[in-house]
Amino acid sequence: xxxxxxxxxxxxxxPTRADVGIGDDCAIWSPRPGHQLAVSADMLVEGRHFxxxxxxxxxxHKALAVNLSDLAACGAQPQAFLxxxxxxxxDEAWLQGFSEGLFKLADEHACELIGGDTTQGPLNIAITVLxxxxxxxxxxxxxxxxxxxxxxxxxxxxxxLALEAFRGHVSLPQAVFEQARLRMETPAPRVAxxxxxxxxxxxxxxxxxxxxxxLKHILxxxxxxxxxxxxxxxxxxxxxxxxxxxxxxxxxxxLSGGDDYELVFTTSPAAAxxxxxxxxxxxxxxxxxxxxxxxxxxVLRDDRGQAVDxxxxxxxxxxxP
Amino acid sequence: xxxxxxxxxxxxxxPTRADVGIGDDCAIWSPRPGHQLAVSADMLVEGRHFxxxxxxxxxxHKALAVNLSDLAACGAQPQAFLxxxxxxxxDEAWLQGFSEGLFKLADEHACELIGGDTTQGPLNIAITVLxxxxxxxxxxxxxxxxxxxxxxxxxxxxxxLALEAFRGHVSLPQAVFEQARLRMETPAPRVAxxxxxxxxxxxxxxxxxxxxxxLKHILxxxxxxxxxxxxxxxxxxxxxxxxxxxxxxxxxxxLSGGDDYELVFTTSPAAAxxxxxxxxxxxxxxxxxxxxxxxxxxVLRDDRGQAVDxxxxxxxxxxxP
Numbered sequence: 300x301x302x303x304x305x306x307x308x309x310x311x312x313x314p315t316r317a318d319v320g321i322g323d324d325c326a327i328w329s330p331r332p333g334h335q336l337a338v339s340a341d342m343l344v345e346g347r348h349f350x351x352x353x354x355x356x357x358x359x360h361k362a363l364a365v366n367l368s369d370l371a372a373c374g375a376q377p378q379a380f381l382x383x384x385x386x387x388x389x390d391e392a393w394l395q396g397f398s399e400g401l402f403k404l405a406d407e408h409a410c411e412l413i414g415g416d417t418t419q420g421p422l423n424i425a426i427t428v429l430x431x432x433x434x435x436x437x438x439x440x441x442x443x444x445x446x447x448x449x450x451x452x453x454x455x456x457x458x459x460l461a462l463e464a465f466r467g468h469v470s471l472p473q474a475v476f477e478q479a480r481l482r483m484e485t486p487a488p489r490v491a492x493x494x495x496x497x498x499x500x501x502x503x504x505x506x507x508x509x510x511x512x513x514l515k516h517i518l519x520x521x522x523x524x525x526x527x528x529x530x531x532x533x534x535x536x537x538x539x540x541x542x543x544x545x546x547x548x549x550x551x552x553x554l555s556g557g558d559d560y561e562l563v564f565t566t567s568p569a570a571a572x573x574x575x576x577x578x579x580x581x582x583x584x585x586x587x588x589x590x591x592x593x594x595x596x597x598v599l600r601d602d603r604g605q606a607v608d609x610x611x612x613x614x615x616x617x618x619x620p
Numbered sequence: 621x622x623x624x625x626x627x628x629x630x631x632x633x634x635p636t637r638a639d640v641g642i643g644d645d646c647a648i649w650s651p652r653p654g655h656q657l658a659v660s661a662d663m664l665v666e667g668r669h670f671x672x673x674x675x676x677x678x679x680x681h682k683a684l685a686v687n688l689s690d691l692a693a694c695g696a697q698p699q700a701f702l703x704x705x706x707x708x709x710x711d712e713a714w715l716q717g718f719s720e721g722l723f724k725l726a727d728e729h730a731c732e733l734i735g736g737d738t739t740q741g742p743l744n745i746a747i748t749v750l751x752x753x754x755x756x757x758x759x760x761x762x763x764x765x766x767x768x769x770x771x772x773x774x775x776x777x778x779x780x781l782a783l784e785a786f787r788g789h790v791s792l793p794q795a796v797f798e799q800a801r802l803r804m805e806t807p808a809p810r811v812a813x814x815x816x817x818x819x820x821x822x823x824x825x826x827x828x829x830x831x832x833x834x835l836k837h838i839l840x841x842x843x844x845x846x847x848x849x850x851x852x853x854x855x856x857x858x859x860x861x862x863x864x865x866x867x868x869x870x871x872x873x874x875l876s877g878g879d880d881y882e883l884v885f886t887t888s889p890a891a892a893x894x895x896x897x898x899x900x901x902x903x904x905x906x907x908x909x910x911x912x913x914x915x916x917x918x919v920l921r922d923d924r925g926q927a928v929d930x931x932x933x934x935x936x937x938x939x940x941p
Contacts, residue, residue, distance in 0.1 A: 318758075324761070430646070437639075
């Protein structure tokens with residue numbers, strides 16, 4: 300199977316919204332009037348972002364999900380994506396599963412594959428997503444304000460727990476492992492939530508490198524600090540109801556785990572009711588974990604309100620695993 | 621040096637045209653009124669698209685050049701790009717050279733780096749370019765018409781000649797090797813030419829997989845055929861004035877070499893004077909190599925007008941090299 304057969308067979312579909320889709324030198328796209336473009340690119344490398352044993356279907360899902368999560372974090376609506384795929388060989392079964400997982404998620408978000416590249420080489424998946432957002436309504440990292448409430452969507456830490464199990468650092472009950480593995484392999488990007496928070500959230504980011512690390516991006520860009528209530532963060536792990544996770548491990552997973560693809564965001568305390576409405580409308584768990592302060596840095600407070608020392612490095616792709 | 625230091629040090633520059641550039645979850649971009657977006661993605665893999673010995677500066681140039689070439693082939697004007705880079709390690713000297721070569725070409729075309737991703741893994745460079753084109757003026761592969769003249773820009777075949785030398789299949793005089801190597805490692809995308817051909821060219825593509833292969837994309841998309849004058853194509857190699865290249869090798873290099881990043885396009889014969897004006901205005905050599913016919917396929921004609929058998933496969937990334 301050659302390069303063009305491969306594209307034709309697994310990836311080419313009739314254009315829906317694109318003026319010109321796959322098959323020319325460029326895709327041609329007409330942005331919607333009154334909208335700005337939101338663009339993001341993420342690359343997944345075998346052994347670094349996923350294990351070689353992952354089901355191709357789940358990998359196809361995840362490769363697009365991590366990109367859609369970036370759109371969600373800006374309040375943008377997904378529109379289209381480009382896929383650049385380097386493969387050791389044209390393995391039909393793999394391509395079948397991968398493309399199915401990819402398109403299932405793409406279709407859920409009406410996000411159209413409009414171009415890309417296919418080549419031979421070590422397994423590498425690079426996706427660029429295009430979304431749009433009404434002019435001036437994107438939610439940036441730089442707009443958090445002192446006094447804001449600090450919120451996190453969904454569950455955080457379970458993906459890291461699965462990784463610790465895969466690495467043999469912890470032995471998990473089967474039900475815990477299965478649930479954590481699902482969170483690691485098929486994250487659900489918070490696309491509806493991101494858009495629903497337009498006009499409500501001040502600063503927002505998605506959690507890909509760990510809660511504290513991604514929160515720091517907001518704090519640095521907004522020139523503010525944060526206080527975090529550890530009692531609230533302990534409730535963030537989805538698997539915590541299934542077993543007595545050791546406290547150190549739970550804190551590491553929640554605060555610096557990464558691979559969560561939840562949203563961390565800040566809002567005015569006056570918007571608390573709106574946040575609850577959005578949570579209900581989008582059927583999303585939203586937890587208040589603290590507030591934004593004027594003094595730089597992050598202070599963690601325990602159940603007695605005491606500041607706790609914190610050494611949770613966020614994920615760095617050039618640090619050793 | 622960590623991931624964020626690396627980005628800060630080598631790739632982050634203040635946004636020029638972007639509303640939000642590097643540093644948030646997405647870049648935010650406002651398309652120019654009256655324009656459509658042209659988007660393309662190309663991935664370069666070590667050993668497949670470039671040799672491990674290539675100077676990082678040249679590699680930075682080439683990685684962007686092959687993407688700009690896709691914009692040129694649609695008549696689009698470059699605007700912005702995203703870079704996803706997988707690196708075995710954060711090698712400062714390499715990053716210095718790579719980013720210099722990349723930004724030098726980007727600046728020549730006022731094309732702004734607005735986002736991307738950096739990760740550890742086998743060397744892989746994935747770029748997505750955004751360009752724009754006035755509504756309805758993109759030049760597609762599907763618009764070639766029977767009776768059109770067939771043209772090629774610049775020189776074709778020299779990059780393949782260099783590859784043959786690197787592979788040890790041919791021994792070249794030093795001056796020939798140097799010139800061919802430059803063509804292979806620092807191709808010049810025909811950005812000005814592509815835009816100048818708006819309203820003149822009917823069908824157009826860039827030559828990345830070989831002249832015949834990329835011409836076939838035009839022919840298939842336009843449901844037409846072509847006749848090619850071999851006497852004219854023999855003049856296409858830039859190095860042919862420097863040495864007596866064996867005819868078989870010259871034909872292989874020109875017709876199915878690839879990695880040329882020139883434009884192949886068709887125009888009405890009535891536009892011949894306009895094509896010459898564009899050639900002068902953009903200081904580009906443009907050679908008429910044949911014409912578009914109604915019968916499908918490609919017929920090559922020798923100096924006596926006789927049809928010649930032709931077996932020149934185009935480059936396929938999943939074929940063996």
